[in-house]
Amino acid sequence: MRILHTADLHLGRQFNGLPLEADHDAILGQILDALVSRDADVLVIAGDIFDRAAPPAPAVRQFNAFLSQVASQTRAAVVMIAGNHDSGDRIAAMSVMTDTRRALIRGVISASEMPLVLQDAAGPVAFTGLPFAYEHAARECFSDETLQSPEDVLRAQIASARGNLPEGVRWVAVAHAFVAGASNSESERPLTRVGGIETVSTEVFTGAHYVALGHLHRPQEVGAPHIRYSGSPLAFGFDEADCAKSMSLVELDAAGRTMVEEIPFTPLRRVRVLKGTHAELLQAPPSGDFIKAVLTDEAPVIDGMKRLREVFPNACELVYERHQRAPEMKSASYTVAAADPVTVMGDFLEQVRGNRLSEAELKVLGAALERLRMKEDGQ
Numbered sequence: 513m514r515i516l517h518t519a520d521l522h523l524g525r526q527f528n529g530l531p532l533e534a535d536h537d538a539i540l541g542q543i544l545d546a547l548v549s550r551d552a553d554v555l556v557i558a559g560d561i562f563d564r565a566a567p568p569a570p571a572v573r574q575f576n577a578f579l580s581q582v583a584s585q586t587r588a589a590v591v592m593i594a595g596n597h598d599s600g601d602r603i604a605a606m607s608v609m610t611d612t613r614r615a616l617i618r619g620v621i622s623a624s625e626m627p628l629v630l631q632d633a634a635g636p637v638a639f640t641g642l643p644f645a646y647e648h649a650a651r652e653c654f655s656d657e658t659l660q661s662p663e664d665v666l667r668a669q670i671a672s673a674r675g676n677l678p679e680g681v682r683w684v685a686v687a688h689a690f691v692a693g694a695s696n697s698e699s700e701r702p703l704t705r706v707g708g709i710e711t712v713s714t715e716v717f718t719g720a721h722y723v724a725l726g727h728l729h730r731p732q733e734v735g736a737p738h739i740r741y742s743g744s745p746l747a748f749g750f751d752e753a754d755c756a757k758s759m760s761l762v763e764l765d766a767a768g769r770t771m772v773e774e775i776p777f778t779p780l781r782r783v784r785v786l787k788g789t790h791a792e793l794l795q796a797p798p799s800g801d802f803i804k805a806v807l808t809d810e811a812p813v814i815d816g817m818k819r820l821r822e823v824f825p826n827a828c829e830l831v832y833e834r835h836q837r838a839p840e841m842k843s844a845s846y847t848v849a850a851a852d853p854v855t856v857m858g859d860f861l862e863q864v865r866g867n868r869l870s871e872a873e874l875k876v877l878g879a880a881l882e883r884l885r886m887k888e889d890g891q
Contacts, residue, residue, distance in 0.1 A: 519726030524571030558726030559595025559688030634766030
C-alpha cells in the first residue's frame with residue numbers, strides 16, 4: 513500500500529505579518545500532483561490543518577477546495593486528525609456525511625477509536641486516527657483522573673485503538689505528539705502547561721507498522737524508521753531556513769515493512785538568512801523570498817531595512833552580527849576593581865566590536881569621567 517504522509521499545513525498562517533495564502537496554494541497543488549503521479553492509496557494529514565481554532569474564511573475555503581480536488585481527481589482515501597492548533601469540533605464536522613469507506617476524519621478524542629480498514633493485494637490495512645487532546649479532555653473521555661501528561665493521554669488512546677483492530681491486520685497509527693528524541697523548531701506551540709513533560713516515548717506505539725506523526729516541523733524518523741514526522745510543507749521561522757521540506761511517500765509491503773521516499777516541496781518563496789555588509793546585500797540578485805539580513809557592518813546603516821526592501825521586498829528582519837556576539841560576553845570575567853574605568857571600557861568595546869577605543873573616543877570618555885569625578889567631589 514502506498515501512503516502519502518504530510519502534516520502541519522497551518523493554513524491561515526502568516527510569516528512575520530505577510531500572508532501565505534498563495535504559498536499554501538502552491539503546496540496543496542504539489543500534494544495533489546504527488547497523489548496523482550505516484551498513484552497513492554491514502555493521503556494522511558497528521559494534524560494542524562489550520563493555524564488556529566478559528567481560521568480565517570479564505571483558509572477554510574482553500575482546504576475545502578483541496579479536499580474536493582482529492583475526491584474528484586484521485587482514488588486516494590483520506591485519513592486526517594486534529595492537531596493542537598485545530599478546533600477538534602471543526603475538524604470533526606468535516607466527517608459528517610463523508611464516505612466512511614474512503615475517509616477517516618478524527619477531530620475529538622473518543623473512548624472507542626475505530627479504524628478505517630482498506631484492502632490491498634496482501635490483505636487488510638487498518639488506519640487509526642488519534643486526534644490531539646489535552647489532559648482534562650482525556651480524563652473526562654476515559655473517566656480516568658490519573659491521566660496527567662500527553663503520554664498518558666496517548667497511551668489511553670492507543671489502548672482503545674488496539675482493542676478495535678481486526679485480527680492480523682497491518683496497522684498504521686496517525687498521531688500529533690512530541691516524541692522523545694526528535695528535533696523541534698521555534699515555531700511549534702508547546703503541548704502542555706509550563707513545567708509539564710510534553711514528550712512521549714516511542715514505546716507507546718508498539719505494534720504499529722507505521723506511525724505517521726505531526727506537530728514537529730522538521731522531516732525526521734524517531735527511534736525507528738517506521739516512526740516518522742513528515743514535517744511542515746513550509747518553513748515558518750528563520751531557524752528552519754536550512755531545513756529541506758518534504759512529504760513522505762511510504763510503501764507498506766505485505767509483511768508490514770516500510771520504505772520511505774521523501775518527495776521535496778518547492779516553495780513559492782523560500783526562507784533565507786543572508787549575511788554580509790549592507791552594500792554587499794544590495795548587490796545581490798533581487799528576490800521575493802523571505803529574508804533575514806545579518807549585517808556585518810560595524811556602524812549602523814541609515815534606512816537599512818527600507819533600502820534592503822528595494823532588492824528583497826519580503827525582507828522581514830535586519831540584525832547586526834555584532835549584536836549577536838554580545839551574549840558571548842556573559843561568560844567573560846573581568847577584574848573590575850583592579851582596573852581603571854578606561855581599561856574596563858576598552859576591554860568591553862574590544863569584546864563587542866573587535867577593536868579598542870580610538871584617540872577621539874578616549875578624549876570624550878576622559879572628559880566624561882572628569883565631569884563625574886568633579887561632581888562627586890562637589891566641585
